[in-house]
Amino acid sequence: MNKEKGFALIFVLMVMSTMAILGTALFSRSIPERYLSERFVDSTQAFWLAEAGIQEAGFVLNSGDWTGWANQGATDKVKTASLGAGNYTVTVTDFSGANPIAVSAGTVKGVSRNIEATMRKSGSLFNAALSSQTQFQGALFNDVVFDSYDSSLGLYGGSNVGSKGNIITTAASAGAITLIKNNLVKGDVSTGPGGTVVLNDTSAVTGNITDDNNTTMNPVVIPADLSSLPSGGDYFLNGGAGTLVSGDYKFSSFKVRNGGKVTIDGTVRMYCASLPTSVSFEIALNGQVVINPGGKLIVYADGLFLVSKKGIANNTHRPKNLQIYSTLNADATWTMIGGDGSTPFEGVIYAPNTYVETNNWLEVYGSIVAKRIFYDSVYSMHYDEDLKVEGSTEQTGTAGSQYSVKQWKEQNNPYPLN
Numbered sequence: 317m318n319k320e321k322g323f324a325l326i327f328v329l330m331v332m333s334t335m336a337i338l339g340t341a342l343f344s345r346s347i348p349e350r351y352l353s354e355r356f357v358d359s360t361q362a363f364w365l366a367e368a369g370i371q372e373a374g375f376v377l378n379s380g381d382w383t384g385w386a387n388q389g390a391t392d393k394v395k396t397a398s399l400g401a402g403n404y405t406v407t408v409t410d411f412s413g414a415n416p417i418a419v420s421a422g423t424v425k426g427v428s429r430n431i432e433a434t435m436r437k438s439g440s441l442f443n444a445a446l447s448s449q450t451q452f453q454g455a456l457f458n459d460v461v462f463d464s465y466d467s468s469l470g471l472y473g474g475s476n477v478g479s480k481g482n483i484i485t486t487a488a489s490a491g492a493i494t495l496i497k498n499n500l501v502k503g504d505v506s507t508g509p510g511g512t513v514v515l516n517d518t519s520a521v522t523g524n525i526t527d528d529n530n531t532t533m534n535p536v537v538i539p540a541d542l543s544s545l546p547s548g549g550d551y552f553l554n555g556g557a558g559t560l561v562s563g564d565y566k567f568s569s570f571k572v573r574n575g576g577k578v579t580i581d582g583t584v585r586m587y588c589a590s591l592p593t594s595v596s597f598e599i600a601l602n603g604q605v606v607i608n609p610g611g612k613l614i615v616y617a618d619g620l621f622l623v624s625k626k627g628i629a630n631n632t633h634r635p636k637n638l639q640i641y642s643t644l645n646a647d648a649t650w651t652m653i654g655g656d657g658s659t660p661f662e663g664v665i666y667a668p669n670t671y672v673e674t675n676n677w678l679e680v681y682g683s684i685v686a687k688r689i690f691y692d693s694v695y696s697m698h699y700d701e702d703l704k705v706e707g708s709t710e711q712t713g714t715a716g717s718q719y720s721v722k723q724w725k726e727q728n729n730p731y732p733l734n
Contacts, residue, residue, distance in 0.1 A: 440705065636708045667685065
C-alpha cells in the first residue's frame with residue numbers, strides 16, 4: 317500500500333511540474349503579446365498625433381499666425397505640443413514659399429510615427445467648373461456632363477478624365493442649383509447655408525452635396541500698367557485679317573465681324589475700357605479670334621462681352637491661355653454661342669458681378685465664375701484641374717491664396733515594435 321501511495325505521489329508531482337512548466341511558458345508568451353498589443357496602440361496614437369501636427373501646419377500656413385512657433389533658420393518654423401498621452405513636433409520648411417514641406421513626428425511612450433506633407437499654394441480664382449453668387453440654372457438638354465481633366469497632361473479624353481467637375485454657388489435659397497434632363501455632375505455640388513439642390517429627370521451628382529459654401533468673389537482688379545495706357549480707340553475688323561503680337565493694348569472696344577480673323581501671336585493683354593452700357597468685346601457674323609500655339613490672350617472688359625458661333629479658337633488647348641475678366645456691375649448677360657460645337661470654348665471667365673450665359677451647343681473646357689450662370693443647350697463642361705496651380709491665371713490671389721496638401725507620405729514603418 318505504501319508502494320502504491322509512493323507511485324501516486326510521484327505522479328502528482330510530475331503532473332504539477334508539467335503544469336508549472338506550461339504555465340510558465342504561457343505566462344512568458346503573454347508578456348510579448350501584451351507588449352506587442354500595447355506598442356500597436358501607442359503607435360496608432362502616435363500616428364494621429366503626427367497627423368495633428370500636419371493639420372496645424374496647414375492651418376497656420378493659411379492663417380499666417382505663427383504664435384507659439386520658433387524660428388529655425390531664415391525659412392523654417394518648428395513647434396512642439398503635448399496632446400493626450402504624447403506629443404508632436406512639426407517643422408515647416410520654406411514656410412513662405414509656394415510649396416512648403418511639413419514634417420510632423422508624433423510620439424507616445426517612446427513610439428514615433430513621422431508624416432511628411434508637401435503643400436501647394438492655390439491662389440487661383442478658378443477652383444470649380446462653375447461658380448456663382450446667385451441661382452444656377454442647369455442645362456435644358458439631355459446628357460450634359462460636368463467633369464474634369466488636366467490640360468497640363470494633354471487633351472481631354474481617355475485616362476485624362478477626372479471627377480472634379482464641381483459646381484458651387486453662395487446662393488442660400490431653395491433650388492439654388494437646379495439640374496434637369498439627365499445632367500450628370502462628376503464632382504461635388506455646394507450651395508450657401510440652407511440652400512438646396514434640385515435634381516430632376518434622372519440627373520445625378522457623383523460627389524458630395526453640401527450647403528456650406530461661403531466663397532468670396534472679389535472684384536476684378538485692372539492692372540495699373542494696363543489702365544494707364546493711352547487708348548487706341550475702337551479696334552474694328554470688318555472682314556479681312558489682322559494680327560496682335562505680344563504686348564499690352566488698350567481700346568475703347570474690340571470688334572471682329574463679317575468673317576474677319578484676328579490672330580494672337582505671343583502674350584497679348586487687352587483692356588477694353590468702354591462704357592458699362594456698351595459692348596466692349598464682340599466677335600460676330602463669322603468673325604474669329606485665333607490664338608496660335610505659344611500664344612495667350614488676356615482680356616479685361618468694362619462693358620458687355622459677346623461671342624457668337626466659332627468666335628475664339630484657342631489652338632494652345634490650354635484654358636489658362638484664354639482669360640476673360642469683367643468689371644461690369646450690372647444684371648446684364650454675357651453670351652457665348654458655340655454654333656455647331658466644332659470650336660469649343662477653352663478658357664476661363666471671371667465676371668463676379670454680372671451674368672454669364674452659355675448656349676447653342678457649346679462645349680466648354682476651363683472654368684466660369686459669375687454672379688449668375690445660365691447653362692443652356694450645351695454639350696458638356698470640363699473643368700481644367702491645372703487652373704488650381706498658383707500663378708496659372710492673371711488674377712491669381714485676388715480671392716486669397718490658400719494652402720492644401722499636394723503630397724502626403726509616412727516616413728517610417730507603420731508601427732515599429734522594437
